[in-house]
Amino acid sequence: MARLLAFDDVHQAFGDEDVLRGISVGMDRTDVEVVIGPSGSGKSTLLRCVNRLTEFDAGDIRLDGESVTAMDVDALRRRVGMVFQGFNLFAHRTARGNVTLGLTEVRDIPRGEARRIADENLARVGLSAQADSYPAELSGGQKQRVGIARALAMEPELLLFDEPTSALDPELIGEVLEVMRGLAEEGMTMLVVSHEMGFARSVADTVTFLDDGVVAERGPPEQLFEHPERDRTREFLGELDT
Amino acid sequence: MDILPLQAGDWAFVGTNWWILMQGLYVTVLLTVGSLLLGFLAGFPGGAIEVYGRGPLRSVVRGVGVLLRGTPIVVLIVLFFFGVPWPDIGAVPLGGLLPLPAFEINGQALLASTAALGLRSAAYQSQVFRGAIRSIDEGQLEAARSVGLSKLEAVRHVVVPQALRRSIPGFQNEFTIVLKDTSIAFAVGLAELLTRGFELFTQPAGQTAVVEIILTVSAIYFVLTFLTNRTLDRVENRFAIPTGESS
Amino acid sequence: MTDREGRGVDIGDLPGARRLVLVAVGVLFWGWLLARWLHDWVLAPDVTGAAAGALEWLAGGVEFAAFTAASMPALAAGAWITVYLTVLSILLGLVIAVPLAVARIYGGPVLRWIALSYTELIRGTPLLAQLFVLYFGLPTTRYIRDIPGVGEGVVPYAAIWVAVIGFTINSSAYQAEYIRSALQSVDPGQLVAARSVGLSRLEGIRYVVLPQGLRYAIPGWTNELVYLVKYSSLAAFITVPELFRAARNIGSDTFRVLDIYLVAALFYLSLVLTLSVAMRRFEAAVAIPGVGSASERE
Numbered sequence: 001m002a003r004l005l006a007f008d009d010v011h012q013a014f015g016d017e018d019v020l021r022g023i024s025v026g027m028d029r030t031d032v033e034v035v036i037g038p039s040g041s042g043k044s045t046l047l048r049c050v051n052r053l054t055e056f057d058a059g060d061i062r063l064d065g066e067s068v069t070a071m072d073v074d075a076l077r078r079r080v081g082m083v084f085q086g087f088n089l090f091a092h093r094t095a096r097g098n099v100t101l102g103l104t105e106v107r108d109i110p111r112g113e114a115r116r117i118a119d120e121n122l123a124r125v126g127l128s129a130q131a132d133s134y135p136a137e138l139s140g141g142q143k144q145r146v147g148i149a150r151a152l153a154m155e156p157e158l159l160l161f162d163e164p165t166s167a168l169d170p171e172l173i174g175e176v177l178e179v180m181r182g183l184a185e186e187g188m189t190m191l192v193v194s195h196e197m198g199f200a201r202s203v204a205d206t207v208t209f210l211d212d213g214v215v216a217e218r219g220p221p222e223q224l225f226e227h228p229e230r231d232r233t234r235e236f237l238g239e240l241d242t
Numbered sequence: 243m244d245i246l247p248l249q250a251g252d253w254a255f256v257g258t259n260w261w262i263l264m265q266g267l268y269v270t271v272l273l274t275v276g277s278l279l280l281g282f283l284a285g286f287p288g289g290a291i292e293v294y295g296r297g298p299l300r301s302v303v304r305g306v307g308v309l310l311r312g313t314p315i316v317v318l319i320v321l322f323f324f325g326v327p328w329p330d331i332g333a334v335p336l337g338g339l340l341p342l343p344a345f346e347i348n349g350q351a352l353l354a355s356t357a358a359l360g361l362r363s364a365a366y367q368s369q370v371f372r373g374a375i376r377s378i379d380e381g382q383l384e385a386a387r388s389v390g391l392s393k394l395e396a397v398r399h400v401v402v403p404q405a406l407r408r409s410i411p412g413f414q415n416e417f418t419i420v421l422k423d424t425s426i427a428f429a430v431g432l433a434e435l436l437t438r439g440f441e442l443f444t445q446p447a448g449q450t451a452v453v454e455i456i457l458t459v460s461a462i463y464f465v466l467t468f469l470t471n472r473t474l475d476r477v478e479n480r481f482a483i484p485t486g487e488s489s
Numbered sequence: 490m491t492d493r494e495g496r497g498v499d500i501g502d503l504p505g506a507r508r509l510v511l512v513a514v515g516v517l518f519w520g521w522l523l524a525r526w527l528h529d530w531v532l533a534p535d536v537t538g539a540a541a542g543a544l545e546w547l548a549g550g551v552e553f554a555a556f557t558a559a560s561m562p563a564l565a566a567g568a569w570i571t572v573y574l575t576v577l578s579i580l581l582g583l584v585i586a587v588p589l590a591v592a593r594i595y596g597g598p599v600l601r602w603i604a605l606s607y608t609e610l611i612r613g614t615p616l617l618a619q620l621f622v623l624y625f626g627l628p629t630t631r632y633i634r635d636i637p638g639v640g641e642g643v644v645p646y647a648a649i650w651v652a653v654i655g656f657t658i659n660s661s662a663y664q665a666e667y668i669r670s671a672l673q674s675v676d677p678g679q680l681v682a683a684r685s686v687g688l689s690r691l692e693g694i695r696y697v698v699l700p701q702g703l704r705y706a707i708p709g710w711t712n713e714l715v716y717l718v719k720y721s722s723l724a725a726f727i728t729v730p731e732l733f734r735a736a737r738n739i740g741s742d743t744f745r746v747l748d749i750y751l752v753a754a755l756f757y758l759s760l761v762l763t764l765s766v767a768m769r770r771f772e773a774a775v776a777i778p779g780v781g782s783a784s785e786r787e
Contacts, residue, residue, distance in 0.1 A: 053384055089385070
């Protein structure tokens, strides 16, 4: 059986700046992979290539054996959910409305049923009481949990997290990580770009250290964090500790 | 000073001829509503094309917009009046359903004025919408796309509802401008409010009541702009997206 | 910044590809117009005779162009009135608008109320109605006519002055709103800082708030200038022979109404587009890093 997600020598440049310079990694169902690396190392671009918010230049990304470039982009995005650093909640819709939009318009689910699914997913992220609140009335942590519920409701095969806690105040990070931890335990396949080393250490199956557009090191968290093979990895982890 | 501008007799003159001004008001309201509607119907897609369109279509929309915005409205009105072969619909009867004597207005002048005011308004409304669309965070569109909505669906369900709300202040502004500029249909003799006032004070009996008539006319415009602005304020509050700061 | 006080948005640019052609047309238009005005003042027909000849030659029998060329002198005379009506009114309007705006923000309750009523009344009624009040309603014309020198030599006659008064009043109300919102966008801490170095309140406004606020006001002020050029056409209805009325007169003499209005539209467009470009330059020239909005444009 094909791997759920496979990168094959993916290249991407913006202008004359190479952002990804040959990425080849893969993950299976229920895997949780955390991508770490310095800013500008191409982490977000890597993620955005998967659901083609960014179109890569060369190489291939396959979802369950099928090249994403060959798929209808909307169909692809239905199968791959995404959670954004800046939440990107629809400002004119309530928490519930944010979740139902994709259900009614993309999956053609009737309104009543969509509401039920939305409430179920809001409950999953602990926000039943906030279903009728507008994004501006929510805290950062609550907004991000709505973002997660919105992605979950589409029943994606793979969930992408683009620095989901970077825009949050320190005291709000915990509640979001807690939700993500729960999803991992339920068996959700997740590709996470994050600076939260504690989360990576305790939840990830695999940690990838991305540096300057290439995979500098990759392995199970205990190995990568405790016994990094490369100097560059050690250097990066060292900077984080201080 | 031999002229006392405000004399009781002149106010009485305004009083006995109030229905003439009301007929003018009727036409003014008709013209305002018609022009704004035309302006919205043409301006909204225009604004969307300026943001999302490309190639010749976008260039044409932009170019026409500049022409309409750069030309005085009075010139546009006469150009539309003399330059467009309007069907000869003759005199249009109006006012039957109101407690006003029925009256007729020049149909071609009405069409030309509505077209000129409406298309010029479209050119301005398109800028209002363009700005509102651009003010919506790019991430909202990305989020919509990432749950699988097509670009058109994303624009329709996420961008348009927010852009419309953000357009209300600009639309308010536009309403005031159009209402006041309907008075310029005077140039083609359309019997709107100001023209009716002008007819009143240029007839022999009205010549001492000039100030009274124009003040009355101005007051009507003022009340109209004032009331509508307050109403639109309400509309804006009604449809405002909660900000979390004051609710 | 959504600006509900303003009169709308800038007219914008034509698509980029046509820039060069436009510049060329602009140079031709202004070259000719300035030459024509010079001719009108110094009465040197040889200079422009040749130019008009060349123009007619260019027209090369295309009848519309010939008609256009023939009506050019009269339109140029009208355009001159349009230009000075606009310039005079916006400058006089500015003189009234600055204290009006300052009164709106910093004045006591009475002063604020007076300033508010003035701007609301003016902005809530049509300009044409205001011109009618001044021209037909009040004995303005008579008083002006009695002032010695009016209508003699280079001093314009009474109706033009009525128009200047009308446009000044009207424009002052709009300018006051632009300036008010610009002043309000200046950080209040600036005035506090000014007071803390020992400036009086008025001095603080004069030396700290106004220099910054007026720069913020430039885009709105540009709009106002453009609006005034366009709306100065309404002076035609109180007999002022500016550009639009000049066109109308030619139209009723020649019965070629549509042609002449098209030419007039081109005149206005040239004036307006030139102004927009010039004002953008001006804005860039007086810009201070961090102050004003030139950098915020795309």
